[in-house]
Amino acid sequence: MSTGPALFSILRQGQYLVASVHTALDDSQMLRLQGDLVEEVGRSRSRGIIIDVAALDVLDSFGTKTLGAIAEMARLRGATTVIVGIQPDVAFAMVQLGMGTGAVATALDLEEGLAFLDDTLALPSTVRHGQ
Amino acid sequence: MTATSAGVEGPPPEADELLALLRRVVGARVGGHPDAEDLVQEAYLRVLAASDRIDPGMTEAYAVTTARNLVASHWRQGDRFKRHQHRLVDLDEPDDPVRRMEGIEDQGAMARALATFTDDERELLVAHEVHGTPTAKLAAEQNSTAGAVAAKLHRLRARLRVEYLLAHENIDLPSDECRPVLVAVSLRDRRRQRETKAENHRLRCEVCQDLALRLEQQEPERDDxxxxxxxxxxxxxxxxxxxxxxxxxxxxxxxxxxxxxxxxxxxxxxxxxxxxxxxxxxxxxxxxxxxxxxxxxxxxxxxxxxxxxxxxxxxxxxxxxxxxxxxxxxxxxxxxxxxxxxxxxxxxxxxxxxxxxxxx
CATH class of the missing domain: 3.30.565.10 (Histidine kinase-like ATPase, C-terminal domain)
Structure with a gap:
């Protein structure tokens, strides 16, 4: 685990957590992001997570796998995850390499990500209120 | 200047006077350098040899110019020597006793390193690196071209760097593969490094990896x-x-x-x-x-x-x-x-x- 300053930030926005990656992350830092996020979901009782990866230089197999793991762990903790900001170059390389984020939701940018979470999370809660 | 220099028709300066003048001129430029007196004597001999060509009253001026030229060429030689020294080892003047001791050890290591070369190779290295003989002159002596001699010197220097490092650290190389690899690294020759499988060898051989990293320390940054x-x-x-x-x-x-x-x-x-x-x-x-x-x-x-x-x-x-x-x-x-x-x-x-x- 890296012990230096975090190269990402996790900010609370209402019921959501917004995780912004500031620069290229190595594997330990990816894992640190994973640990911090999963913990923060419980602490702030968040329903949704937006991970902004626009500043990541590459999304290789490890990075992709870790994002998938974060989404799955967050789901088990009751939160929905959406990845935003995958750059066109990175998307191209990911497909060439032979992977996608698969089951993890993606959106173009932060705005779309927020809209996605609003849509996804609004329906069940409305149903619950309506009962 | 002495009074005699003012008089155009004055008698030529006496030998002692001329020597004193030369010592002042040389001393002002090289200080207490061990070669100072040699330079003075050399300048004096040249002035004497040329005395019949020198206009009356111009002896001092001629002596001063000769001395200046000698000092300048002496510096150039020293400078060339210095410029080439780094190719052997760093021989900065040791300024404290510990470093002076290291200097003595250095000389022993250098002698042991040089002992691994053939007589011809050693002669060539010494002629160029120590005596500063230009490659063109060495080439003429060997019926070769300056380029070929320079290339040969380049290879010898690379080998010497390796042998010196080994002698200085008292290292016995663990395998027969090691030496060619280290020479290739020292030569900074990518083709030779491929031929000797240098990179693979370095990953397996800790001794060589350590030595190679040190040989590469002076490797200039490359942008390709x-x-x-x-x-x-x-x-x-x-x-x-x-x-x-x-x-x-x-x-x-x-x-x-x-x-x-x-x-x-x-x-x-x-x-x-x-x-x-x-x-x-x-x-x-x-x-x-x-x-x-x-x-x-x-x-x-x-x-x-x-x-x-x-x-x-x-x-x-x-x-x-x-x-x-x-x-x-x-x-x-x-x-x-x-x-x-x-x-x-x-x-x-x-x-x-x-x-x-x-x-x-």
Whole structure:
């Protein structure tokens, strides 16, 4: 685990957590992001997570796998995850390499990500209120 | 100036007076240098030899000019000596007793190093490096060309650097492969390094790796080549960023830069996961077609090797719960991809991305 300053930030926005990656992350830092996020979901009782990866230089197999793991762990903790900001170059390389984020939701940018979470999370809660 | 210099018709200065003048001129320029008196005597002899050509009353002026010229050429020789010294070893004046002791040890090591050369080789080295004989003159003596002599000196110096280091550290090389590898490293000759399998050897031989790193310490930074040691996670990021940086110098479009960086990231991660340590060399290379350039990435380790290459090259094969995309994925990302592995002897992957290269 890296012990230096975090190269990402996790900010609370209402019921959501917004995780912004500031620069290229190595594997330990990816894992640190994973640990911090999963913990923060419980602490702030968040329903949704937006991970902004626009500043990541590459999304290789490890990075992709870790994002998938974060989404799955967050789901088990009751939160929905959406990845935003995958750059066109990175998307191209990911497909060439032979992977996608698969089951993890993606959106173009932060705005779309927020809209996605609003849509996804609004329906069940409305149903619950309506009962 | 003495009174005599003013009189045009005055008698020539006496010998003592002339010597005193020369000592002042030389002394002002070289101070208490051990060669000062030699220079004075040399200048005096030249003035005497030329006395019948010197106009009356001009002896002093002639002496002063001669002395100045001698000092200047003395400096030039010293300067040439100094300029060439670094090629042997750093021989800065030791300024404290400990360093002076080291200096004495240095000389012993140098003598032992020189003892490994043939008489001819030693003579050539000493003539050029110590006496400062120009290559052109050495070439004439040997019926050779200055270029050939310079090349030979270059090789001898590279060998001397190695032998000196070995003698100085009292190192016995563990195998027969070591010496040619170290000489190739010292020569900074990539072709020779390939021939001697220098990179692979260095990953296996700790002694050589240590020595090679020291021989490379003075290696100038190159903007078309980089070697990065891979041992921890952070090195993966360093390697892929360096690959991106070098490739961008060739004007690759952004998408290719990301593709190259992704391939480097995948392959260097294999080192960290499976081999523990290794290295990546990134080099800008020329293709067969004229003007076609590319980025070649050589990822090397001396780890366990890949037991089943066919399986490893298949999509979805993974030994550590990864996505099993590393090798086949990297092959898709790059234009050329070659994998050499031997059980217990490590893995070398050579992959190249060409400018406007056609995808495989």
């Amino acid at each position: 080549f980089a070697r990065i040691r891979i041992a921890v996670d952070a090195d993966i990021v360093t390697a892929r960023q360096k690959a991106r940086e070098l490739a961008s110098a060739l004007g690759f479009p952004g998408v290719d830069l990301t593709v190259i960086a992704t391939a480097v990231s995948e392959m260097t991660r294999n080192i960290v996961r499976f081999a523990g340590e290794g290295q990546v060399e990134i080099e800008l290379v020329n293709g067969e077609a004229p003007g076609r350039r590319g980025v070649q990435v050589i990822v090397r380790d001396a780890g366990p090797g890949i037991p089943d290459i066919e399986a490893a090259m298949r999509d979805g094969y993974s030994t550590y719960h990864g996505l099993g995309l590393g090798l086949p994925g990297a092959r898709r990302l790059m234009d050329d991809f070659e994998l050499v592995t031997a059980d217990g002897r490590g893995t070398t992957i050579t992959m190249t991305k060409w400018q406007q290269g056609a995808k495989k």
